[in-house]
Amino acid sequence: MDIWLAQHDVTESSKTTYRKCVDMHINPNIGELRLNELTTQRVQTFLESLTPGTAKTARAALGSACGMAVRWGVVARNPVRDTKLKKTSRKEVRALSDEEISQYRSAIEKWCGGNSSGTKRGESLVEIVDVLRGSGMRIGEVLALRWQDIDFENGTVTVAGTVDNKGGRNSHPKTEKSRRTIPVKQCALQALKVQWGKEYRPFMGEIVFPTRNGTYRTVPNVSGDLKKARGDLDIHAHDFRKTVATRIEESHGVMAASRYLGHASTKVTEQSYLARPSVVADYTEAF
Structure with a gap:
């Protein structure tokens, strides 16, 4: 091993x-x-x-x-190949409504800077949420963004890395196909422009969402802050990615959703990222 x-x-x-x-x-x-x-x-x-x-x-x-x-020729066959895992019930995929997204963002915005003493809490947390909901990126991909990955003129973001849990940056995303350049929604682009305009930005180098020490933020730390900020709302950062996938699939099909999210195959998208519609669209004209 x-x-x-x-x-x-x-x-x-x-x-x-x-x-x-x-x-x-x-x-x-x-x-x-x-x-x-x-x-x-x-x-x-x-x-x-x-x-x-x-x-x-x-x-x-x-x-x-x-x-x-x-x-290597050490054993003749793989003994793990014919094993079976216990069947578990798959959790239903959840796509957020516009109202739920608005409630979540308001809760984050209210929590940020709400402490009465010490350093203002939640720096850039609202901007991170806006990039998540406007791009469908993984949270680790958002935290790994560098200014060279942002094209304000064309409204695109290049996903070219992810962060580890030690404050480091991996120069490749989760999979080979996760490396991609995507157009992002206006709310994400506006959040990046707000981040660019912050007074500390010229002193922090290439990192879009740095810590106070100028290093990359980690997913556990940011997720922990989001958990505190959301309060009783049962909404998680990865729900935005599933919401983006579901909305793209509804308008442009599963292949488009899979490519936009950077999945290795449409199977991953279908199994884990698409919410089932409460009412199936009317296809009866094809009968």
Whole structure:
């Protein structure tokens, strides 16, 4: 597992997730087995002892590592290939209404700067929300934006990286197809213009949404602030991405939504990003 993880070509965030799973679950439970002892039955028993989310991560890690072992000629077949994960009920995708978006933004705006002492809280949080809702970008992609990625004249943003949880920037987004240049909605463009006009901007270098120290913000820190700011509203940053996907699909089809969001395939878009309409459109003319 250690040899596999060292050469596995994924983002640092994903590598950290896999490392945690290896250290906490795989190595303590089946790490002492020889490869010829790692049967499909043993892997299946191990996966069934884990929670659904952990089992999914463990299966992905084990499957990829054993695939490497097959390519190296160490084992004849991949014992993970024929294992099955427990079926879990998929949470219904939620697309936000204009009213919900407005309520969320108002809650964030009210919370920002609402503290009576200390440094003003929530700096640039409203602008980050406006970019999220006007672009459908992942929050890590928004936080990784540099001024060179913004084209104010043409109204486009180039998605060319993501942030890690240590305040660093990866020079590539989540997947190869996530790297893209997209037109963004006026609210996102206006938020970026507001950010450009802030008095500290000339001293902070290339980062669009820097910390007070001029470093990249992390997703956990920004998500934590958004959670405090939204209060009782059951709305999350990723809901904006799903909302954008659903609205594009309704007008232009699933392929357009998939390409705009930078998904590797339309399957990802269909399974996890499109909300079902309460009433299906009238297609009866095609009967």
